[in-house]
Amino acid sequence: MKIKLSDCLRPLLLGAVFLGSAVQAEIQSLNRVVAIVDNDVIMQSQLDARAREVQQTIAKRGAQLPPTEVLNQQVLERLIVENLQLQIGDRSGIRITDEELNQAMASIAQRNNLTLEQFSAALQRDGLSYNDAREQIRREMVISRVRQRRVGERIQVTDQEVKNFLASDLGKMQLSEEFRLANILIPLPEGASPEAIQAAARKVSEVYDQLRSGADFAQSAISHSASENALEGGEIGWRKAGQLPPPLDGLISALAPGEITEPIRTPNGFMIIKLLEKRGGSSVVSDEVHVRHILIKPNEIRSETETRRLAERLYERIVSGEDFAELAKNYSEDPGSALNGGDLNWIDPSTLVPEFRDVMAKTSSGELSKPFKSQYGWHVLEVLGRRATDNSEKFREQQAMNALRNRKYDEELQAWLRQIRDEAYVEIKL
Structure with missing residues (x-):
């Protein structure tokens, strides 16, 4: 039987796929370093395992698989960013105790109606040792905590921002509309040269033209986007109008479900947004x-x-x-x-x-x-x-504070991930 390892982790983090012994032996025979990431490396076996997991996920959605080279580049980029976060966790002293790991493993076994001994035997049949499973859970828990700490501490909302938000038309309408969105991001490094900007602008224009000609948005995100959610078809979920930074708020409000924006220049690069669904808010209750x-x-x-x-x-x-x-x-x-x-x-x-x-x-x-x-x-x-x-000013300010913090979280997460990626020493040997 197949045992799923992840039980407490953010949706952006993918676990290792369980491989049969014959496949595992084949991967080991071809194992080599595919990337050097600061003080660590990523192996071919890691890339193959993650790529196979992503292929299975895409196939379940009924989407067309991108070319192997494109998929491997996307998967390798995600592995690089995850590896950097693990190194940050190690330097920050984030540790997952044996007790926490034992609880996680016991919980997984229990959910599969197995004792720990039966769980260990099932892992062995799938080509993964119990200790390897514990290590995978530990890694994902570390990444989750690193993000909570590093991104959370970057978000600052000033009193003036709250006042400006409350006075804005957007602040007044934040309860009225909510949008389910997907995006495609063509990245730009900080301090990009004019040539790099022009190249990114050409690429996003090509992607935009393909979408206008009927190309599938999710498939295009998988193949071209550099956003963290690329392998999920670019979907970023529901967002209130008050959570969207300018100029996205106005652009998204003007779209009908199924429509896309023209390419937008953002601090992280060029972005195309698709409105998947729209829903209205309810009136205030007592x-x-x-x-x-x-x-x-x-x-x-x-x-x-x-x-x-x-x-x-x-x-x-x-x-x-x-x-x-x-x-x-x-x-x-x-x-x-x-x-x-x-x-x-x-x-x-x-x-x-x-x-x-x-x-x-x-x-x-x-x-x-x-x-x-x-x-x-x-x-x-x-x-x-x-x-x-409570219709007092204090209540309205708290609502504005929450909306602004939620708006900034996605921005800060993407900016932080891009920052640690740009500042890292990465040598790709793929």
């Missing part, structure tokens, strides 16, 4: 709820069933007395609340998706909900209190 939650999302190596089981396991750990906030910091995949222990603060129920709003309405103050599913993934929530809607 009640407000203080709630915190843990969000777990399915991803390339964690199935829907495994995601649900992880949410159930976290629910059981909270019921058994473990700290909700600590589990949210370590496991939640909601970037806007994870660092705050999952706390969404006082929130207007009308701004939430129906599934979350309905469960929250049925949960009494001080109680924990059982795991439930929304369009974002699987949640466990706890209602901390209820009160009448």
Whole structure:
């Protein structure tokens, strides 16, 4: 049987694929260094394993595979960035304890209805040792914590920004519209030469012309985009109007679902955005709820069933007395609340998706909900209190602060990843 390793990790991180012994032997015989990354290396076997995993994911979506050379370049770039984050974690003293790893491995075994001994035997049959599995989980947990720390500390929202946002038309309409988006990014290094800028502009124009002629956006993202979400077809999920930086806010608002923007120059390069869906907000209601939650999302190596089981396991750990906030910091995949222990603060129920709003309405103050599913993934929530809607200036400022922080998170993540990539010594030997 196939065992999925990842159970607590951000959707951008892909785990190692399990290989049969014959395939594993073949890879080992061809193993060589394909990239030097600062003080570490990436091996051919790592690239082959990750590429095979991505190929399986693309095939499940029914999309056409890009040429092998293009796919390998995309996968290698992701491995390079992940490797840099692991090195940062090591230098920063981020350590995953044996106890945390043991809990993770026990949780995976339990979700597969196996004892640890049976789990180890199943891994051996799939060509991976128990220790290798522990190491893969450790790596992914380190990357998750590095991002939480480094990106979170870069986000600063000033009082003046809050005031400007509240006074803007965009701030006034932030509850009215929400967009599901995908993007294609043609990158530019910091301080790019005029020749490099012209080359990037030509490439993004070619991609734009292909899209206008009917090319599939997701396939084009896989083949051409340098964004972190390229291998997911460029999809970045739902964003409120208030989360979009200028000039994207105005451009996206003017699109109909299915339409794309013209190429846009951004600090990280040239970008094309596609509006996949649009939905309107609800009117303000009279009640407000203080709630915190843990969000777990399915991803390339964690199935829907495994995601649900992880949410159930976290629910059981909270019921058994473990700290909700600590589990949210370590496991939640909601970037806007994870660092705050999952706390969404006082929130207007009308701004939430129906599934979350309905469960929250049925949960009494001080109680924990059982795991439930929304369009974002699987949640466990706890209602901390209820009160009448607060229309005070302080409440409006807090809403603006949350919107601005969420808007900046994606920008800061991409900028930080591009920065560590540009500053690193990387020698590709592929």
